[in-house]
Amino acid sequence: STGSAAAVPINAEFDIAYVTPVTLGTPPQTLQLDFDSGSSDLWVFSSHLPTSQIRGQEIYAPNKSSTAKLLDGHSWSITYGDGSGSRGNVYTDNVTVGGLMVERQAIECAQQVSSSFTSEAHIDGLVGLGFSTLNTVSPKSQLTFFDNAKGALDSPVFTADLKHKQAGTYDFGFIDKAKYTGEITYVPVNNDPGYWTFSSSGYAVGSGNFSASPISGIADTGTSLIYLPTAVVTAYYRQVQGATNSRSYGGYVFPCSATLPSFTFGVGEARFTIPPAYMSYAAVTPGSSTCFGGLQSSNGVGINIWGDLALKVAFVVFNGGTPPTIGWAAK
Numbered sequence: 493s494t495g496s497a498a499a500v501p502i503n504a505e506f507d508i509a510y511v512t513p514v515t516l517g518t519p520p521q522t523l524q525l526d527f528d529s530g531s532s533d534l535w536v537f538s539s540h541l542p543t544s545q546i547r548g549q550e551i552y553a554p555n556k557s558s559t560a561k562l563l564d565g566h567s568w569s570i571t572y573g574d575g576s577g578s579r580g581n582v583y584t585d586n587v588t589v590g591g592l593m594v595e596r597q598a599i600e601c602a603q604q605v606s607s608s609f610t611s612e613a614h615i616d617g618l619v620g621l622g623f624s625t626l627n628t629v630s631p632k633s634q635l636t637f638f639d640n641a642k643g644a645l646d647s648p649v650f651t652a653d654l655k656h657k658q659a660g661t662y663d664f665g666f667i668d669k670a671k672y673t674g675e676i677t678y679v680p681v682n683n684d685p686g687y688w689t690f691s692s693s694g695y696a697v698g699s700g701n702f703s704a705s706p707i708s709g710i711a712d713t714g715t716s717l718i719y720l721p722t723a724v725v726t727a728y729y730r731q732v733q734g735a736t737n738s739r740s741y742g743g744y745v746f747p748c749s750a751t752l753p754s755f756t757f758g759v760g761e762a763r764f765t766i767p768p769a770y771m772s773y774a775a776v777t778p779g780s781s782t783c784f785g786g787l788q789s790s791n792g793v794g795i796n797i798w799g800d801l802a803l804k805v806a807f808v809v810f811n812g813g814t815p816p817t818i819g820w821a822a823k
């Protein structure tokens with residue numbers, strides 16, 4: 493079996509996150525969920541939430557699904573890198589993504605969400621696509637949608653074709669040759685503790701020479717920007733007039749009028765270049781002449797993260813075979 497579904501940017505201006513329609517239960521309830529290779533819980537806004545915590549999101553009501561079953565005595569609680577979080581109880585039900593159905597998928601129903609989730613009306617929950625070792629359900633951790641689907645897939649892979657300010661796709665079980673050019677460069681994945689961790693072969697700033705120093709980081713569809721070591725980030729912003737690492741804005745900012753270099757990263761022998769236009773994420777507040785950089789330091793994060801900003805210049809294969817690998821191709 494295979495599946496294919498759209499990855500739609502939640503904001504017409506900036507690619508802060510992408511959501512994908514997912515149907516849950518019988519009759520089908522459709523929610524817009526953020527597919528996140530940086531975590532491994534499938535959780536949704538639900539009928540168990542106080543209405544004060546719901547502001548425009550779609551909810552999943554298990555009691556309206558004839559195929560929903562309570563996973564008795566199980567709960568979950570998750571906190572993300574940006575400090576947001578949620579917790580609740582667990583049901584199993586049918587989950588369908590782009591024609592691919594998994595029966596008895598653990599659906600973690602929110603009973604509480606943090607204010608940043610309440611204020612993000614376009615995200616009705618997450619589909620974790622990290623390794624199931626990261627799942628937070630207790631006392632028995634649960635499998636991700638991908639792990640549950642894997643055995644039935646034509647090939648144990650999913651691919652991400654994210655785009656700038658337009659809808660891309662997540663495919664499951666097959667590699668669509670029409671979505672990339674040239675060859676796919678595969679590199680090993682270290683799935684301990686459970687991220688899609690791989691080693692980039694280095695970077696270059698603008699037309700500067702390529703610095704062939706390996707950078708270990710995670711491929712994370714649920715993180716908007718790129719977070720890399722200080723040496724890389726200072727080398728980049730040295731080339732940007734008026735750039736500063738702003739405590740108040742929480743990262744590197746620069747005058748929106750500044751000329752930005754491109755940023756190139758390596759995967760094996762392959763090279764991927766992020767154009768200058770993508771390297772300015774957005775004005776720090778609407779209308780401000782100060783812009784927030786797409787490349788930020790991983791100092792405060794603890795791991796290097798290749799987020800949507802890197803993923804959207806490539807076609808990426810998340811190969812869940814044995815051993816797992818990750819493949820990057822131009823498009």
Ligand SMILES: CC(C)C[C@H](NC(=O)C[C@H](O)[C@H](CC1CCCCC1)NC(=O)CC[C@H](O)[C@H](Cc1ccccc1)NC(=O)OC(C)(C)C)C(=O)O
Pocket residue numbers: 508509526528529530531532570571572573574575576612618626627712713714715716717773
């Ligand atoms: C709990 C663990 C098992 C897994 C856990 N994993 C992560 O924290 C990484 C994971 O990819 C999480 C997944 C995201 C959590 C928040 C909602 C959206 C998904 N990524 C994160 O926690 C990283 C946060 C994202 O980068 C936010 C996302 C966002 C989206 C919409 C609106 C506002 C903010 N972007 C964001 O802040 O963009 C700016 C900087 C331009 C404003 C961890 O490592 O702790």
